[in-house]
Amino acid sequence: MYDFDGLLIDSETAGLISWTEVYESFGHSIDRDHWLAETLAGRGPCMPKEQLAALVTETIDWDTVEALRLKRRDELLVLRPGVREHLAQAEELGALTGIVSNAPDWWISQRLAAVGLEESRFDVVITKSAGLAKKPAPDAYLAALDKLGATAAEAIAFEDSPIGIRAARQAGIRCVAVPNAVTENFDLTIADLVLDRIDAVPLAELLDRR
Structure with missing residues (x-):
């Protein structure tokens, strides 16, 4: 029997990479420790919007940002090796x-x-x-x-x-x-x-x- 996310499909890595790129587009680095803590706790996909919003001064157009992020995430959602x-x-x-x-x-x-x-x-x-x-x-x-x-x-x-x-x-x-x-x-x-x-x-x- 198989788990799915992270085991068959590497959605955890895809999520981390896509969010890392969002943070970098605003000139910041994602808090990897927070990401790992959320993953370890099993609370579902980590969505660190509040953390990014607190780092920037401008208003974030989340609809546009999320649409681009999901497109990037989906590009990375592939079967794991083997x-x-x-x-x-x-x-x-x-x-x-x-x-x-x-x-x-x-x-x-x-x-x-x-x-x-x-x-x-x-x-x-x-x-x-x-x-x-x-x-x-x-x-x-x-x-x-x-x-x-x-x-x-x-x-x-x-x-x-x-x-x-x-x-x-x-x-x-x-x-x-x-x-x-x-x-x-x-x-x-x-x-x-x-x-x-x-x-x-x-x-x-x-x-x-x-």
Whole structure:
């Protein structure tokens, strides 16, 4: 089972870069520590508008700024290295797959379409829209297991952040961490394994280690 933002799609890095460029266009540097703290807390996409507004003297046309920022962010929203190869391994092995995310379903559908992945290739998709407690609560993972008809011992979760790892581990699922350029700054040692690419270890080998 896969997390989505930061794991399959590198939206966390795309968000940071797009906001960094906005700050630079006004002659300022983004507070990276604030960005990391928001990401670690799992409060959703960091939107540091108030921080920038406090730094500048002019009135900011947020409609124009945000439209340009989103265009830039979307240019950067690509699949992370190894994702297509990893999904191909899962398909070849006949392994059931699922997405377990704190994001809403419209976002996942939109971004999967943008990178050319069919949502139907995943056997289950559990999102914020299901109304379950958000990660780090295990509820979404437990719901995914139920829909897949699988036990925690049979599953592997792939996550990029401490919040997601805690959710998987509380559900009793073995977790592989694949940090991105943002979450590599965090302590991910609670994961069972940390990889620099999702396909760094063949999926068949990971399944054999269960």
